[in-house]
Amino acid sequence: MAEKSTYYITTPIYxxxxxxxxxxxxxxxxxxxxxxFKRLRGYDVMFLTGTDxxxxxxxxxxxxxxDTPKEYVDRVVADIKELWSVMEISYDDFxxxxxxxxKRRVQEIFRKIYEAGDIYRGVYEGWYCTPCESFWxxxxxxxxxxxxxxxxxxxxxxxxxxxxxxxYADRLLALYEEHPEFLEPxxxxxxxxxxxKQGLEDLCISRSSFDWGIEVPIEEGQVIYVWLDxxxxxxxxxxxxxxxxxxxxxxxxxxxxxxxxxxxxxxIVRFHSIIWPAMLMSLGYPxxxxxxxxxxxxxxxxxxxxxxxxxxxxxKARRNIVDPVELIERYGVDALKYFLLREYTxxxxxxxxxxxxxxxxxxDLANDLGNLLSRTTGMNDKYFGGVxxxxxxxxxxxxxxxxxxxxxxxxxxxxxxxxxxxxxxxxKVERHMDSFEFNRALETIWELISRSNKYxxxxxxxxxxxxxxxxxxxxxxxxxxxxxLRIVSVLIQPYLHWSSEKIREQLGLDSGAVVWGDAQVFGxxxxxxxxxxxxxxxxxxxxKEFASIAEG
RNA sequence: CGCAGGGUAGAGCAGUUGGUAGCUCGUCGGGCUCAUAACCCGGAGGUCAGGGGUUCAAGUCCCCUCCCUGCAACCA
Numbered sequence: 123m124a125e126k127s128t129y130y131i132t133t134p135i136y137x138x139x140x141x142x143x144x145x146x147x148x149x150x151x152x153x154x155x156x157x158x159f160k161r162l163r164g165y166d167v168m169f170l171t172g173t174d175x176x177x178x179x180x181x182x183x184x185x186x187x188x189d190t191p192k193e194y195v196d197r198v199v200a201d202i203k204e205l206w207s208v209m210e211i212s213y214d215d216f217x218x219x220x221x222x223x224x225k226r227r228v229q230e231i232f233r234k235i236y237e238a239g240d241i242y243r244g245v246y247e248g249w250y251c252t253p254c255e256s257f258w259x260x261x262x263x264x265x266x267x268x269x270x271x272x273x274x275x276x277x278x279x280x281x282x283x284x285x286x287x288x289x290y291a292d293r294l295l296a297l298y299e300e301h302p303e304f305l306e307p308x309x310x311x312x313x314x315x316x317x318x319k320q321g322l323e324d325l326c327i328s329r330s331s332f333d334w335g336i337e338v339p340i341e342e343g344q345v346i347y348v349w350l351d352x353x354x355x356x357x358x359x360x361x362x363x364x365x366x367x368x369x370x371x372x373x374x375x376x377x378x379x380x381x382x383x384x385x386x387x388x389x390i391v392r393f394h395s396i397i398w399p400a401m402l403m404s405l406g407y408p409x410x411x412x413x414x415x416x417x418x419x420x421x422x423x424x425x426x427x428x429x430x431x432x433x434x435x436x437x438k439a440r441r442n443i444v445d446p447v448e449l450i451e452r453y454g455v456d457a458l459k460y461f462l463l464r465e466y467t468x469x470x471x472x473x474x475x476x477x478x479x480x481x482x483x484x485x486d487l488a489n490d491l492g493n494l495l496s497r498t499t500g501m502n503d504k505y506f507g508g509v510x511x512x513x514x515x516x517x518x519x520x521x522x523x524x525x526x527x528x529x530x531x532x533x534x535x536x537x538x539x540x541x542x543x544x545x546x547x548x549x550k551v552e553r554h555m556d557s558f559e560f561n562r563a564l565e566t567i568w569e570l571i572s573r574s575n576k577y578x579x580x581x582x583x584x585x586x587x588x589x590x591x592x593x594x595x596x597x598x599x600x601x602x603x604x605x606x607l608r609i610v611s612v613l614i615q616p617y618l619h620w621s622s623e624k625i626r627e628q629l630g631l632d633s634g635a636v637v638w639g640d641a642q643v644f645g646x647x648x649x650x651x652x653x654x655x656x657x658x659x660x661x662x663x664x665x666k667e668f669a670s671i672a673e674g
Numbered sequence: 675c676g677c678a679g680g681g682u683a684g685a686g687c688a689g690u691u692g693g694u695a696g697c698u699c700g701u702c703g704g705g706c707u708c709a710u711a712a713c714c715c716g717g718a719g720g721u722c723a724g725g726g727g728u729u730c731a732a733g734u735c736c737c738c739u740c741c742c743u744g745c746a747a748c749c750a
Contacts (some may be wrong), residue, residue, distance in 0.1 A: 137748080322747095390750080472686085575712095
């Protein structure tokens with residue numbers, strides 16, 4: 123037997139200069155959904171996230187609050203890990219660039235690229251703000267002043283090491299040409315192609331003006347500058363390149379590299395699709411299969427930023443919450459996850475407002491899904507004491523596994539329609555997930571939920587309940603609804619883990635035993651013992667909610 | 675200046691290779707009473723930013739104009 127297929131997915135490693143906002147959450151939630159989906163499909167998944175902890179900015183912030191950089195990032199990283207834990211982010215490894223396993227390998231990478239002749243010593247020249255001790259490029263300056271403090275900057279130089287990025291322009295263009303799937307969406311690839319054709323400069327990869335970083339292995343007083351350090355995490359976490367020769371050191375590298383997808387925000391597509399492959403080319407390592415750039419969540423038409431966050435706190439009447447911790451405390455993990463995955467089109471920017479999220483949660487989660495479960499279990503409890511057997515009349519030949527059979531076999535056209543839709547959903551979800559269309563995957567599942575709600579209205583179980591002779595049909599209807607909900611519980615499992623479990627609980631199913639193939643079988647359960655529980659998603663009174671948010 | 679995207683119903687968005695303009699929310703009307711005042715059905719609402727062109731046929735392809743946004747080497 124062949125080994126299980128592997129799937130390696132990464133998020134960027136976040137910069138812990140401050141706590142994360144809902145934009146970081148967006149990226150991580152997508153990666154988590156994909157990782158869970160692939161696991162459910164039987165892949166051996168490696169899902170990596172982490173933090174990029176070096177650099178001048180963190181050194182400065184730590185000094186301001188009187189901490190060492192390490193103390194400072196330890197605290198922020200603890201919060202980040204706590205957030206991922208609350209959100210049930212199923213990462214397999216969390217790499218911190220301050221960890222020894224990373225630092226030693228980054229130095230090894232530096233050495234190898236140096237030995238390959240792609241690193242040389244030169245002079246970095248830029249605008250320097252003396253009070254901030256920061257270098258800035260021409261375009262970073264604001265009105266020719268320091269963008270941080272607004273004070274004068276001076277032209278300054280320092281010795282530094284450079285990576286011969288310019289030497290890789292042709293090979294990068296060839297990569298995009300021969301493997302367009304390497305960089306998606308297409309618009310990002312167009313941007314990068316243009317960018318390369320404008321001419322690549324060599325990349326400054328070390329600094330001597332601050333010391334919070336990994337030391338350059340061949341010279342004291344220089345630390346490795348961001349990209350070489352940060353991008354390397356995708357292989358250092360897998361134990362590559364080898365530095366200590368311990369048995370099994372690079373097993374994960376052998377197994378999972380090259381990565382199937384680096385999920386990144388559109389603003390760092392350039393680093394992942396130009397610098398990173400160039401580094402790997404220099405090292406002679408295989409390239410990742412895909413870099414995928416997602417869009418941004420926008421707040422009031424602009425990107426999420428600290429100043430925006432401050433403003434957001436000012437507008438009491440319709441304050442937008444962008445702190446994921448607060449969103450989760452108020453509305454729950456699945457509400458946030460569902461909204462992020464359902465509302466936005468991958469690759470494009472989208473407006474984020476708390477009001478839109480609450481509307482989405484009310485209509486899709488409370489009214490459609492929660493209510494469907496409530497009415498189904500409620501009627502089953504009321505009419506059958508919660509116990510319902512698989513109706514022999516409908517499943518005389520056993521469970522149904524194809525939509526065509528469903529339509530042929532069904533005694534009632536509405537049954538056939540419902541069953542056919544339920545059986546076809548999994549394949550559609552798979553197709554949409556293959557192209558990272560989370561919104562469409564969820565849309566597909568919600569078509570089944572809507573059809574189920576409609577099925578209740580069409581079959582009118584409350585009318586059937588009034589006549590003894592209709593009792594058999596009533597049982598069929600409720601069984602079909604339970605089966606439909608069971609399939610929903612499988613389909614939503616990668617996205618709404620918590621809800622999936624709650625639904626299965628109320629249906630009397632084992633929560634731990636979700637198998638994807640079960641979504642392609644109708645009539646699987648021989649009997650249901652349902653028990654109506656608490657409402658999955660209580661309706662939110664949006665006006666009252668805003669009043670409460672304003673009081674804060 | 676350069677490069678890359680957008681402009682589609684009141685709001686937010688979909689619209690593969692050109693073939694009757696869709697979805698969600700909201701709104702209006704109706705139905706139902708199992709359910710979380712939820713659910714189901716139906717209606718109204720768009721000269722697809724503007725102009726020109728190609729075509730039997732253009733939201734879709736080509737040209738021009740206007741408006742918005744992103745990138746330009748440390749922002750998810």
